[in-house]
Amino acid sequence: SDDDGTDDPTTGTDGEGASGEDVQVGMAFDVGGRGDRSFNDSAAAGLDRAGEELGVTFQDLSPASDGSNRDELLRELADGGHNPILGIGYAFFEVMDTVADEYPDVQFIRIDGPPSDRENVAVMTFAEEQGSFLMGVAAALKTETGQVGIVGGNEGEVINAFGAGFKQGVEAVDPSIEIEDQRLSPGEEPAGFADPAGARVAAEAMYQRGVDIIYTPAGDSNVGTFQAAAEAGKWAIGTDSDQYETVGDPELQEAILTSMLKRVDSAVFESINTFIEGGDVESTSYDLSDEGVGYSTSGGFIDDITDELDDYKQQIIDGEIEVSRTE
Amino acid sequence: MELTGITKRFPGVVANRDVHLAVRHGEVHAVVGENGAGKSTLMKILYGMYKPDEGTISVDGHPVEFGSPKDAIAAGIGMVHQHFMLADNFTVLENIVLGAEPRAGVRLDFAAARERIEETSERYGLGLRPDRLVEELSVADRQRIEIAKVLYRGARVLILDEPTAVLVPQEVDALFSNLAELRAAGLSVIFISHKLDEVRQVADRITVIRRGSTVATVDDPQATSSRQLAHLMVGSELPTPETTESTVTDVVELAASGLALSSQDGPDLLHDVTFEVRRGEIAGFAGVEGNGQSELVEAIMGLRKPDAGLLRLGDDDMTSWPAHQRRMAGIGFIPEDRHRQALLLDAPLWENRLLGWQGNPPAGGRFWIRPQAARAEAATIMREYDVRAPGPDTIADALSGGNQQKFVIGREMSTTLRVLVAAHPTRGVDVGAQSAIWDRLREARAAGLATVLVSADLEELLGLSDTLYVLFRGRIVARLDPAEVTPELLGSYMTGAAGQEGARFTTGDAAGEEQAARADTEEESR
Amino acid sequence: MTRPEGAALRLSRTRRMLLILALGFVALSAVRVITGETVLTSSGTARAMLILALPIGMCALGGLVAERAGVINIGLEGMMILGTWGAGFGGWHYGPWGALLGALIGGAFGGLIHALATVTFGVDHIVSGVAINLVAAGLVRFLSEAVYADGAQGGGPTQSPPIGSAASFSIPVLSSGPNLLGRLEDTDLPVLSDLGGVLYGLTSGLTAFALIALAMLPLTWFVLWRTALGLRWRSAGENPVAAESLGVNVYRMKYLAVITSGALAGLGGLMLVLFTGSYREGQTGGRGYIGLAAMIFGNWRPGGLAAGSGLFGYSDAVRLRASSSAAVLALLLFVGILLAAVGVWDLYRRRFVLSAVLLVLAGAAIVGSLALDALPSEVTTMTPYLVTLAVLASATQRLRPPAADGMRYRRGEEH
């Protein structure tokens, strides 16, 4: 299932392919693993693309459900001769540094999380706050009731960045708009990312109070927010990938105003590409300027405000607007 | 009905070997034998619970084969087990109709069931109230439910496995009059007991089983003495609980004054109970079940906190001592319900040796226990008290009831005791073991032990006690000299010498109120 | 069944319960008026309560059915997981009714394994349940990888394709059309508007499946306490040896009970899947365990477990629907009043120490709820657990599990 790339390296493009074929990429996912139609799948898409276009062989592994063996996955990949090795998700923070010390000759790449001081660890981060800022702008422009909301998975650093960016975006357009903020789990607790029922109840209440657009960085729980939006005939904004495309249900599609895109796939692909080309894989912060974060237009619901969105986007890129990760 | 050549083997044991038993219509047929002789096994075979390895059963001349109790029930055989088979949390009605429910559509037809039960109850004088919860009923009531269960299913042959072991004399009489009615109605009754006098009194014929085989059938019980029967059973003489000379001293070992214990809503369980037990004295407590004996025992052992009154052990006030401290100070305890209170059934004998004495050397201690010492002691008890079991590592549950009882007594008496509190020490024990237990009690008494003896066996009480107290409704109503009192006189004190109202009905009423309250909580959440 | 002796008392007892319930509701209404937190009694909260309570309630009912037959079922979570997967698979192929079938089969399959292990092979009930929870979590992943491997229509290793939604309806006149209850809710009268809100919430936006699940409560009660089958069923949990001696096939009863138990847990899973439109890995989130707790909370009785699930669902609904932690503070005030009432009652019953403790707690809750502006978010998210614990601690429990609950029963090995 996961060795598609191994069996038939796509005949792909010359030049790059020649060097790519000797490269064995390893990837360790976040809990949930390949097939989560979200964060992990986005990384997998980048990996698959590297297989096709660069001709690399690769192997990917998923952690146990308690996430206890992330370090083992990295070691398993390193022992298997893979290089570079990617770790998907904040939780590889620390673990990857430790393993990187054990395998100084292997290039490690982490998606998300704080910077690392190790030579052989590169960290790819995303300016979620910038993308979220645009979502806040979109919500502020689209709201008719002057009330918008957030239904977030938990109160971790990443989700807080989503929330903070969104709020700044709303305020930039119209400070008088009310913003409600509800989280499903306390602190770092991940349960809120797998509780669609809770998300739906929370979203329903918001819609009944007059909120007409909800931003929902809550992983698998998002579908609950979409259900509530569809039922109430109001909007929801998805996260990570273009959820209009992935939600799979025409009824729910109608409720998804736009999605904040986090291009994990490009980050994965590009870092592998850099590695193959012999370049030094460096920690990079993907943001609006390099399309590392952005927004989707599927459904065409925000076609009328893309100009304004792009205007704000440019201001952020130009540094005229600074978006903070924290409130 | 006839059993021929029945043989049944269990791992390592032949419970029945070539047993023959014929039961006629309309007779009460008693089966007697030592503990472990194979009586219960035989009855379970008859009731389809076990399959015999050899031999045949025939009913009305036709050979039958029972795969399960269901088949036996269909053939008109019903059994009242030695340990009651009742669901405590069910009503009388539910217990009786279970497995043979009248129905109205998909519903259980409670009205029809109630009617039939009342009818049966009336016909055989069982006095059942269908809607009472079983857990609130006395042992005798439970027994009548068991009998009703069998009759409800139209049984023609009724098996009663040791029905009298747990009954007081009045209840035994009531049971026997029930049996007489059954016999009169043409039913056959198979009746197992260790009490040979009562067997002679009630049975038309007696079959004696020894070590798994039938050794004799006595056609004329009245003409056979208990001594002869005992000889057939164990090859020894019938023991008596007679004590010879008094060993009572002047030293008061245990004293209770003004003990009182109130129940939640009903009448007082104990009221101003005052007595003294001296070294070398056996103080017997007589009373119909439910008149405060259990509570008194529990108060002495520290299992219940009295509301008022003092308890002294020698010179010490032990009223506020926790239970384990009392044990450590040398109070031995033979509880009423050995199965549930005295033994860890799933634990080996050596662990059971420790139970209650885990704080006392040599096997127990303040912090540590010594398994090797406990094993050695368990072995000693087994030897000295003739506990028949493979060894100290045998699980207590594998012992027959009689052997369990001997072990418990051995355990309690093998420590240096100051006081022994014994409740029904020979209940359900065969004659051989009975005499051994009595001997031990006498020896200990001679050595200066102060004993509190509660028993439903009046002969035992009269024979062993130096002083006899009668408890009625939680009060001591009489202090008697056993040498001068007859069982009849004692019986009249026990039932409330002055009043006409029987004591048992008193307890029945108290339970009635409680039951009403329970029925409420029950309903509330339904 | 009528109990002549208890009848008079029973009536007054039922009335007392109703009275307590009514007083409690008035107190809740008062809290609502004082704090202005309409979320406490709004129709939305009532509806959300139903939605959040039903999955738990079905698991609790499943637990009840198994334990009444003497089999402890800690595997409810696993059976519920299998139910959600079955619902996703069945719903994908045949819509909501297919989901119902799939959920029942999925849950019942878990029950069958549990029955096989505990009844036929005499494995310790708790071990078997824990093992089933382990196996179920892994199994659904396996199945998804096999069935949705090609990403069929939005399915994947962690989710099923969307299954379509079930039609919903409201009770005519009361909750639609003239919508009497809805209007009552809008009146803003104390007590009446609260009552209107709660009843409106419970009678509108219903689905056939919610009704089926709700009907399981009285149905289970009826089967267990009013039919011959139920009597035999319970006898297996009270005294299996006695039951067997009367010709009851205890093994069959236990099998039936445990399989039914699984199916009910599966039904609970269905409620979750229908509510969110598709199966998602991990969406049960430990609700099977909460169901077990609710059943014990309810003292092994349908009414009690409904109350337990309802309480949990209610507090969960309040905290999820609250726009700020003020609503949770209002709930805290209510709990404080509750504790105070019980404390005073204990004082009256002369249980001084207990009453003192309760009154101190009550005081803390009341003062806290009035003095604080906000609660840490960690506390608000824990609301349902805290409230359940507080209610349990204030109500003295005389638990009465079935007598032979959890015991290994082997035919012919009785003592």
Added chain:
Amino acid sequence: MTRLLGWWRRIAPTLVALGVALAVTAVFILIIGENPIAALVALFDFGETPVAQANSIGVWINRAAPLFLAGLAVSIGFRMGLFNIGVEGQYRIATVVAAGLGAAIVLPAPLHILVITLIAMAAGAAYAAIPAILKVTRGVSEVISTIMLNAIAIGIAAYLIRSPFVDPELGAGENVATTRLPESAHFPGLNELFGVLGLEEPRRPVHGFVVVAIVVGVVVAVILSRSRFGFELRASGLSALAATANGISSRAMVVKAMLFSGALAGLVGLSDLLGSAHRFQPDSFVAGYGFTGIAVALLGRNRPGGIALAALLFAFLDRAGPRLQSEGIPPAAVTIMQGIVVLSVLIVDEVARRRLRRREERRARAQDQATTPVEVAS
């Protein structure tokens, strides 16, 4: 000879059961179209190089130690019929408190570790005291209260690391975590020991806390089998009624057992905390030992020795997860296998017990002689 036979009889059912579990899992693996033989090989593959093998052993140990402690904690409750589902919450609270307070105190190395260990045990016991007190004073079932308290523990822990225990010098973009423990609180690893034993030194830290776990296991075993407390615990579990009638206060036992169990639960998180994590950080904190501990305790028959074996078995399977994935077996296979192992070990054990019984019955029939029925052949 007979000893050997007895030993074989005891171990044989377990081996058969493991075989059954493997076979059932193989069927699953076949269903998803992978090679069961390759999977089996992967299961026992400890790596090719000596370092990899040493690493594998290290992983095994690191995983087994907390599972063993969790199983031990759960088993204390089970011994007296208390179902402490709350080990999960107890060790979470204990680990947070130990990490938070541990970072706040300055002590020389061995003492620091000792104090942290005691703090963790005290915190675990304190959290376990809540259900104990609720049970003895209010009759609240420990099953409910511990389920609720597990969830509440998550909230409490989140609050503690956000507020009082938070590391003031968190790096940019870091999730909240407690302050790092100083060097003096790092438990020495076992890596050098590998060298002494003639093995290659593993590259990953092998948690030395396993030594503590072993010592604790032995102490608990002795307490359970030799102490009066252990006896009273067992007695209460076997029959509450008999225990009470013989002077063992069931209320006191509930409190004592829960405190003991909670104190042991407090140790569960320390292996990771003192061995490699050195701070409490929700993303790297391993949750779930408490739940898995239930299975481990029951599989080990609530006996310390058995629990150790069960923990080793579970850890062995967990360890193989990444290897199996390399062979295309999804990680869920490991979970399934654990569940099936638990079930099949117990089922096969039961079947073996019954066969033994039948055999004895046959033997008894064969040697039917005129012996006294009560003399059971031994």
